Amino acid sequence: MKHVAVVGTGYVGLVAGTCFAETGNQVICVDIDKAKVEKLRNNVVTIYEPGLEVLFKRNLREKRLHFTTELAEAMESCDIIFLALPTPPGEDGSADLKYVLGVAKEIGKLIKSYKVVVNKSTVPVGTADKVRAAIAEHATCDFDVVSNPEFLREGVAVDDFLKPDRVVIGSSSERATEVMQQLYEPFVRQGNPILVMDERSAEMTKYAANSMLALRISFMNEIANLCDKVGANVDMVRRGIGTDFRIGKHFLYPGVGYGGSCFPKDVKALIKTAQDYEYNFQILKSVECVNESQKHLLVQKIEAYYGGREHIAGKKFAMWGLSFKPNTDDIREAPSLVVIHALLEMGAEIVAYDPEAMGHVKQIVGDKVTFASLAEDALNDADALIIVTEWNEFRNPDFNSVKKRLKHHLIFDGRNVFDNHKMKELGFEYYSIGRPTCQL
Ligand SMILES: NC(=O)C1=CN([C@@H]2O[C@H](COP(=O)(O)OP(=O)(O)OC[C@H]3O[C@@H](n4cnc5c(N)ncnc54)[C@H](O)[C@@H]3O)[C@@H](O)[C@H]2O)C=CC1
Ligand SMILES: O=C(O)[C@H]1O[C@H](OP(=O)(O)OP(=O)(O)OC[C@H]2O[C@@H](n3ccc(=O)[nH]c3=O)[C@H](O)[C@@H]2O)[C@H](O)[C@@H](O)[C@@H]1O
Numbered sequence: 240m241k242h243v244a245v246v247g248t249g250y251v252g253l254v255a256g257t258c259f260a261e262t263g264n265q266v267i268c269v270d271i272d273k274a275k276v277e278k279l280r281n282n283v284v285t286i287y288e289p290g291l292e293v294l295f296k297r298n299l300r301e302k303r304l305h306f307t308t309e310l311a312e313a314m315e316s317c318d319i320i321f322l323a324l325p326t327p328p329g330e331d332g333s334a335d336l337k338y339v340l341g342v343a344k345e346i347g348k349l350i351k352s353y354k355v356v357v358n359k360s361t362v363p364v365g366t367a368d369k370v371r372a373a374i375a376e377h378a379t380c381d382f383d384v385v386s387n388p389e390f391l392r393e394g395v396a397v398d399d400f401l402k403p404d405r406v407v408i409g410s411s412s413e414r415a416t417e418v419m420q421q422l423y424e425p426f427v428r429q430g431n432p433i434l435v436m437d438e439r440s441a442e443m444t445k446y447a448a449n450s451m452l453a454l455r456i457s458f459m460n461e462i463a464n465l466c467d468k469v470g471a472n473v474d475m476v477r478r479g480i481g482t483d484f485r486i487g488k489h490f491l492y493p494g495v496g497y498g499g500s501c502f503p504k505d506v507k508a509l510i511k512t513a514q515d516y517e518y519n520f521q522i523l524k525s526v527e528c529v530n531e532s533q534k535h536l537l538v539q540k541i542e543a544y545y546g547g548r549e550h551i552a553g554k555k556f557a558m559w560g561l562s563f564k565p566n567t568d569d570i571r572e573a574p575s576l577v578v579i580h581a582l583l584e585m586g587a588e589i590v591a592y593d594p595e596a597m598g599h600v601k602q603i604v605g606d607k608v609t610f611a612s613l614a615e616d617a618l619n620d621a622d623a624l625i626i627v628t629e630w631n632e633f634r635n636p637d638f639n640s641v642k643k644r645l646k647h648h649l650i651f652d653g654r655n656v657f658d659n660h661k662m663k664e665l666g667f668e669y670y671s672i673g674r675p676t677c678q679l
Contacts, residue, residue, distance in 0.1 A: 240264055241422055244317035246310065246342050248275060250286055250500075250569070251359060251389050252323030254396045257291060260298035261401070262425040267305045267313045279306040287568040287595045290397040310342070314349040319418060322370075323359045323389075332507035333515075334363050343373035350380055355415045357385045361445050361505055363512050367409065367438035383415035386438040388445035393499065394566030401426060406433045409441020446512070449505040450523055455490050456497045457529040463493035463673025464536070473673030474655065493672045495578070495627060495653035496533035498563030500571040503530070534574045537625065537653045538581040540670050544651075552586030557621035557645070559614055560628025560654070561593035561600045568595035574653070575627040576603065583607055592617040594630055618644035629654035638665050648679070 241264045245256040248270040260266040270276050275285050282299060284292045298304040307313055314320070324338040339360055346356060358370055371384045386409030391399035406423045410416045416435055427433055436444070463473040473493055481488030497503070506527050513520035541556075542548050563573035570576065575591075579600075582589055591597065592611045601610060611617035614632060618624060618641060626633060633656055642648055642665075650662070652671040662669035663677040670676050 241319055241418070242317045243267070243319050243321065243422070244269060244313040245321045245323055246270075246313070247323040247325070247338075247360075248272075248279065248285070248306070249323065249325070250288070250393055250396065251391065252321070253279075253284075253286060253295075254288060254291060254391060254400050255321060255323060255359065255389070257295045257298060257304060258397065258400045258426075259422070260303040261294050263303070264422070265303055265305075265316075266298075267307060267317065269307055269310050269313045271308060273308055276306045276308050287566075288396050289394065289566055294397065310345055311349050314346065314351075314354075317354065319355045319357060319422065320346060321357045321359050321387075326360045326362055326504075326508075328504045328507050332511040334361065334504070334508040336362065336366060336369065339366065340369060340373045343370045344376060347374035347377035350374075350378060350382060353381045355383050355385055355418050357387045357419070359387055359389050361388060361449075361501065361508075362386075362442060363446075363508060364439050364442045366442060383410065383412040384438070385410040385412075385415050385419055386441040387419065388441060390445075390448060393569055394564060402429065403427070403431060405431055407441050407444050408433060408435045409438040409444075410435065411437060446505055446509040449502055450509050450526070452490055453497055453502045453506050453530070454522065454526045456492075456494075456502075457526040457533070459491050459493045460496065460533045460672075461529055464533075466673040470675065471673075472675060476673075493655070494533075494629075495537050495574040495672070496530045498534075498572040498574050500569065503527075503572045506530075534577040535581065536672070537574075537578055537627070537651055541582075541623070541625070541651055542585075544649075544670070548585045551582065553588075554622045555588040555590065555620060555646075556582060557611075557617040557619075557624045558589055558591040559593075559617065559624065559626045559633050560630055561591055562596035562628050565628055565630045568599060570596050570599045570603075573628075575600070578625065578627055578653075579604060579608060590617045590619075590621060593628065594632065615640060615644060620644070620646050622646050623649040623651060626650065626652040626654055626656055629656050638667075642666065 243259045243264050243266045245252045245268045248268045256266045256268040278285050284295050326334040329335040367384050367386045408419045466473040477491045480486050481491050510520050510523050545551055561575040590609045590611050592614045597610045649668045655671045659674050659677050668679050
């Protein structure tokens with residue numbers, strides 16, 4: 240059993256803290272957001288993440304999981320301190336380290352015995368050295384800094400954390416590496432590796448992984464766009480290439496672009512790191528550029544359908560899906576926001592539905608969008624349905640009811656949720672991404 244402190248209780252910190260408690264450790268989570276800590280202390284999970292609530296409540300009840308706003312309180316008894324703090328993009332695209340280095344400085348003032356300080360935030364190469372220096376400014380005891388990037392995906396975060404494909408530990412200290420290996424041993428029992436490397440390689444691994452994944456998506460989006468032009472079907476192409484084991488079948492789905500708190504900012508940050516070292520990371524610049532265009536694709540298809548933006552004023556659209564991907568309430572960099580802003584600007588009316596993310600979108604758009612409490616209700620009298628996020632509940636609707644409620648049997652699908660042959664049989668005009676359009 241270890242005593243673990245986790246600083247920052249967002250998507251990563253709360254999941255990590257809960258999962259460390261679940262494997263028998265004593266965990267104290269720190270956050271500066273008083274309201275958040277209050278809720279967590281009162282047994283309320285602050286994010287939507289499948290499977291988290293059960294573990295959270297059990298570990299809170301069994302007193303392995305604690306919450307505080309006081310960093311000093313957390314520093315008293317812990318052996319390991321995780322930093323799960325935001326690293327948002329600064330104006331020049333670089334990751335802003337003010338949260339990480341600010342907390343590191345405070346930690347230096349507070350610690351009185353040996354600690355392993357672990358950076359779990361996604362941070363540019365060289366940050367471990369900066370964290371070490373920030374702590375060392377005031378520290379009067381020994382400590383080690385470890386880079387331990389996180390690879391969990393929102394929506395399956397608990398599963399990913401409990402059964403990671405790999406754990407990366409960047410450390411030049413044997414003592415710290417041993418502590419980390421002991422902590423992670425329960426998570427890799429099924430044989431997935433713990434990879435020990437130097438701090439810089441660990442930091443780079445995280446950016447390389449996210450950039451490679453973003454690249455796959457932008458590549459498939461371009462293939463889909465070309466399929467549209469040449470009359471091929473990207474579903475077939477995806478299967479055709481995914482069966483090659485060197486390519487693999489995952490992460491080949493075209494759509495309305497990648498969103499989320501990480502791909503957009505991490506791609507930007509790696510481009511900036513390259514610039515800092517006078518390296519022109521051409522392919523990554525294209526990945527970003529393709530993604531920006533892709534977020535506008537659905538609106539372009541709608542404009543083309545109506546013969547120009549001037550014909551969109553006064554049209555009413557039902558929108559299914561707002562979160563940047565299914566199974567999360569997260570709307571950071573969500574393509575839905577781009578679609579909403581563009582359509583509102585053209586004078587359209589939008590009635591939106593999302594199982595988890597409507598509250599967050601309402602905070603941004605207020606009354607400019609109407610929110611329906613059921614997916615079907617959003618359809619009433621709409622000129623068309625637009626699908627932006629592929630929540631499972633959208634996959635098999637009562638199509639008769641959809642037809643009855645929509646004014647026109649018209650669907651623009653940004654996630655290829657439906658089979659386009661079936662849509663034709665059902666009598667819908669159906670536009671999707673990289674697949675032949677079904678026209679009536
Ligand atoms: N969200 C994700 O799926 C993943 C995120 N990451 C990385 O992990 C890091 C954290 O990301 P998220 O958990 O999504 O962020 P988040 O924004 O959900 O959570 C960050 C938390 O830190 C708190 N905080 C800010 N300043 C603080 C301070 N001085 N002391 C204590 N708490 C403070 C905030 O109140 C917030 O609760 C980022 O670097 C991100 O790139 C890595 C892998 C996956
Ligand atoms: O660093 C991070 O924060 C995390 O970023 C991503 O996880 P996440 O952003 O939660 O979600 P993904 O499932 O990767 O999806 C990201 C975006 O890509 C899009 N996507 C994904 C897959 C695909 O085939 N096509 C596609 O357009 C999704 O719709 C979504 O908008 C990575 O998958 C995680 O490994 C990583 O830890």
